[in-house]
Amino acid sequence: MKKDFPILSTVLPNGKKIIYLDNAATTQKPLSVIERISNFYKFQNANVARSSHYLGEQTTIAYNGARKTVADFINASEDEIIFTSGTTESINMIAYGWGDANISEGDEIVVMTSEHHSDFVPWQQLAIRKKGKFKVTPLNADGTINMNEFKKSVTSKTKIVACAKMTNSFGVINPVEEIGKITHDKGAVFVVDGAQSVPSMPTDVKEMDADFLSFSGHKMLAPMGIGVLYAKKSIIKELEPFLTGGGMIDEVKTEFTTFACAPDRYEAGTPNVEGAIGLASAIEYLEEIGMANVLEHEREILEYAYSKLAGVERVILYGPKNFEKRGGILSFNIKGIHPHDVAAVLNSNGVAIRSGHHCAQPILRFLNIDFMATARASFYIYNDKSDIDVLADAIEEAKRRF
Amino acid sequence: MDDLSDLYAEVIMDHQRHPRNFGKLENFDREVQMTNSSCGDQISLQVKFENEKIKDLKFSGMGCAISMASASVMTEVMKGLSIEEARRFSDEFLEMVKAGKIPSDDLKDAKVFGGVYKYPMRVKCATLAWYALQKAIE
Numbered sequence: 001m002k003k004d005f006p007i008l009s010t011v012l013p014n015g016k017k018i019i020y021l022d023n024a025a026t027t028q029k030p031l032s033v034i035e036r037i038s039n040f041y042k043f044q045n046a047n048v049a050r051s052s053h054y055l056g057e058q059t060t061i062a063y064n065g066a067r068k069t070v071a072d073f074i075n076a077s078e079d080e081i082i083f084t085s086g087t088t089e090s091i092n093m094i095a096y097g098w099g100d101a102n103i104s105e106g107d108e109i110v111v112m113t114s115e116h117h118s119d120f121v122p123w124q125q126l127a128i129r130k131k132g133k134f135k136v137t138p139l140n141a142d143g144t145i146n147m148n149e150f151k152k153s154v155t156s157k158t159k160i161v162a163c164a165k166m167t168n169s170f171g172v173i174n175p176v177e178e179i180g181k182i183t184h185d186k187g188a189v190f191v192v193d194g195a196q197s198v199p200s201m202p203t204d205v206k207e208m209d210a211d212f213l214s215f216s217g218h219k220m221l222a223p224m225g226i227g228v229l230y231a232k233k234s235i236i237k238e239l240e241p242f243l244t245g246g247g248m249i250d251e252v253k254t255e256f257t258t259f260a261c262a263p264d265r266y267e268a269g270t271p272n273v274e275g276a277i278g279l280a281s282a283i284e285y286l287e288e289i290g291m292a293n294v295l296e297h298e299r300e301i302l303e304y305a306y307s308k309l310a311g312v313e314r315v316i317l318y319g320p321k322n323f324e325k326r327g328g329i330l331s332f333n334i335k336g337i338h339p340h341d342v343a344a345v346l347n348s349n350g351v352a353i354r355s356g357h358h359c360a361q362p363i364l365r366f367l368n369i370d371f372m373a374t375a376r377a378s379f380y381i382y383n384d385k386s387d388i389d390v391l392a393d394a395i396e397e398a399k400r401r402f
Numbered sequence: 403m404d405d406l407s408d409l410y411a412e413v414i415m416d417h418q419r420h421p422r423n424f425g426k427l428e429n430f431d432r433e434v435q436m437t438n439s440s441c442g443d444q445i446s447l448q449v450k451f452e453n454e455k456i457k458d459l460k461f462s463g464m465g466c467a468i469s470m471a472s473a474s475v476m477t478e479v480m481k482g483l484s485i486e487e488a489r490r491f492s493d494e495f496l497e498m499v500k501a502g503k504i505p506s507d508d509l510k511d512a513k514v515f516g517g518v519y520k521y522p523m524r525v526k527c528a529t530l531a532w533y534a535l536q537k538a539i540e
Contacts, residue, residue, distance in 0.1 A: 338465060
């Protein structure tokens with residue numbers, strides 16, 4: 001597997017081989033994706049859905065094909081798939097394009113304390129703009145959602161519930177099917193952040209009954225700058241275009257403009273075609289492995305890492321002990337060492353991890369975590385147990401130094 | 403060759419283990435709170451002035467080794483300096499860490515933070531206390 005990813009043979013200036021354990025921040029790209037994008041520019045490049053020459057047709061076919069690949073991957077249909085720049089833009093598109101027209105004073109928006117800032121700040125800002133009520137559901141000590149509190153917080157005034165299927169801080173897999181049912185029973189719209197889950201496990205939008213689902217390409221072997229907003233057919237009509245301009249119109253008069261049908265009306269301007277094609281290529285690579293196998297592999301690495309680090313003096317591991325509730329993310333701290341210093345020592349051993357607040361300050365503050373920061377190792381398809389052995393040795397070195 | 407030594411020089415490790423001027427002043431003229439939001443480092447700095455000079459200063463807070471050691475070294479360098487000198491020395495420190503400029507010997511122990519320049523992610527850690535000082539002497 002590692003041979004498909006040239007970057008994983010990187011050797012640091014100090015001679016250490018790179019051990020890439022920062023996959024929740026972004027994943028590396030296989031040669032097949034890199035070559036697909038390179039071939040796009042070598043043999044296909046033109047603008048989409050505008051130029052009716054040979055290259056324009058080739059590009060349009062590839063772009064539409066990418067949309068079909070994405071739709072099939074999450075069990076949706078093509079006209080429910082909007083290409084965006086990433087999860088952040090997707091969620092803002094909902095907050096502005098649906099939220100502004102449908103939230104009024106006193107309406108409630110419910111999110112979880114464990115949301116990434118990209119699934120937290122847009123909702124908080126929407127509530128402030130529309131004088132709505134922003135309700136943040138408390139967590140249990142292991143970072144899972146306190147479901148009793150959640151049930152109480154959803155009322156007949158709730159218009160939106162937003163929740164990640166997998167959290168990026170601790171890798172907790174949330175019970176979105178149950179959350180979606182409670183949400184819909186109260187007549188609210190259910191928005192799922194799939195940025196962490198879509199790369200790591202099978203996704204079926206019908207099964208989770210999401211009204212909206214967002215995810216990013218770069219966390220699943222595709223380039224940065226491409227993402228997806230899935231909007232269920234029954235709600236997409238209520239979504240107003242957030243950006244207007246070229247490519248999203250039907251007819252432009254001096255007095256008014258009529259817009260194209262979905263999904264074109266949500267993709268103003270020249271789209272990120274190389275990104276969409278790269279994403280489709282990444283999905284093909286992942287499907288070859290099988291998404292259930294991806295999750296199984298991540299859990300195998302997680303369990304191995306957990307077994308090596310649990311009980312190690314000064315090491316604190318976060319998240320639930322039940323691995324069924326987790327993906328391949330292990331957040332930890334070493335008592336008395338700031339995670340940035342941990343990351344520096346690990347880096348000198350070639351081990352790449354993330355340290356800091358992981359764009360998830362609310363959960364760290366809620367759980368009163370030392371330094372308001374953690375070290376986070378996150379695993380993907382190309383990691384193996386020997387990577388964890390290097391990680392564990394480097395943690396011992398950090399303890400010796402500090 | 404230990405490639406961490408240009409980041410965690412012995413002086414830095416010593417200040418991290420035994421921070422100088424850590425705590426609160428009973429009497430002070432200025433108090434500045436600052437955070438480095440990308441890391442969560444926090445510092446509170448109190449300064450007592452006398453005759454246009456920094457008579458005393460103390461810091462408290464939490465953060466990584468670089469941010470805490472940098473604050474500790476800053477208080478040692480600054481104690482007794484005139485406000486004018488403090489401004490010049492802190493500018494010099496910031497230029498050293500942010501732009502890799504060679505500092506004068508006036509910076510004393512603070513010169514060991516020169517290596518941070520090669521670690522752009524840690525620049526904010528090293529500069530936090532010095533920005534707090536600049537705010538306190540505005």
